[in-house]
Amino acid sequence: MKLKTLFADSIALATIAYVTAQDKCGSNFPEQEAVQAASSLRSAHRVEGFSSSFLARIKEKAEALRQGGYDELNIYFETGMMTNTGSATGICSFPVEDPWNTGINGTSWYTYDGCHVSVGTMPGGPGVPWDPEDNKGKTATHEVGHWFGLFHVFDGFDCNGEGDYIDDTPATQVATVGCPVEQDSCPDQPGLDPIHNYMDYSKHDCLSEFTPLQEERMYRSFNTLRLGR
Template sequence: MLPKLTLVALGLSSLASASLTRSARPLTRCGAPEPSREQIKAAAALLPDRKTGEGKGFRAEPVTVATYFHVVSSSEDEEDGNISDEAIADQLQVMNDDYRDSGFSFFHADTTRTVDPDWATNSLDPSTDMDMKGSLRQGSYADLNIYLLKGLITNDGKNVLGRCYFPMSQPRDEDVVLDGCSVLAATVPGGSMERYNLGKTVSHEVGHWMGLYHTFHDGCDGGDGISDTPAQASPTEGCPPRRDSCPNHKGLDPIHNFMDYSDDVCLTEFTPLQM
């Protein structure tokens, strides 16, 4: 698992809820921006063994990550995104279960609650994103901030389940502010987002925060830079058995990998070199 904390230590310092499941808007599991050349170069320099398979991934001394949850809703009602403390505790448990073998664990540092209809449904707008995170973000660049929102809608009208920023080698002040993961509140365990309500969206997005790419990054002849994730041409829809989108490459598609787009029930693992 690419260690965000190590990056820092090395000087690498609309609408959701039940109605969204019936929405006609196109749905995208992840809205993470494409990693920059600088981010790809930093990852390759730190973990060259991942490409060759000669190493065993990154298994540092155990690290506990301070995790701040920010619930941003359009009203104080649960259906408007104001999820319960119990739901947050359940989400944290899913994160710790999914990352158990990575050397990373997460502890609940704080929860903030904000009622702001604009922030709750329009945070993919760059100015709104900066405004919200500039007001709410806590901790250092090594700490994880998760923004649980009523809705995430792109400029082209797509619903997004989550978005997280990749680690930067030399983060500017604005990079530190924007750092963290924005996630649809309806995707937490027990949420109203059918097929995506077991908490795996947060686990997927935190993978980006740690520096992992999608398993289908750059298609069959590109890849995520990790040698033990099989080649994959495109994101998985649902949980299709024995999918093989790159038949000229070894291995079936990694449909159970947290960094794919499969349904939550299908996502169960990282590979050893991702860890």
């Protein structure tokens, strides 16, 4: 879909990820698994709808644990994610032009900045209630894509809309369930649905790629909106 946002030319991307791991609720997620998770993010590469109590917990956790500047990624692996958010397995903040401006409930966007991921979706975890095999770490990759400025490939749920603003992701109007290889929700548009794209909702075993223009957007978004801030 069309890339309409304007960013400066990209430069080399370098950021630091701070990983907070928890080993509770039967999830086997020791320190080495946290390192493996960070490694998988390197190789692979909405705050709406969440209760006020959950957002308050995010704020409290960030104020206690957050490290670094706006260009340093903080990832929190949560044990109670789905209990507090319904069916959500992750949440991550988008880059904004003025992160110190008031965001949610009178709190700056900077305070909320970071990614929160269900520990069950990581290697060694139990997966999610609807698919125990969704434990390959792909939820974290998806959420970090948002941190670098990517939308869902199905954003807008409209074959003829702007979608994710990326030219080389085929139009799709559905969030993928499972891994339907011939899915084509926009038959009048070029290409099949991008079910293997990290920014879809396909099962973990199905997710394997970012497109070149998604990678370009991540670099430009980081260098323009996060680097040095």
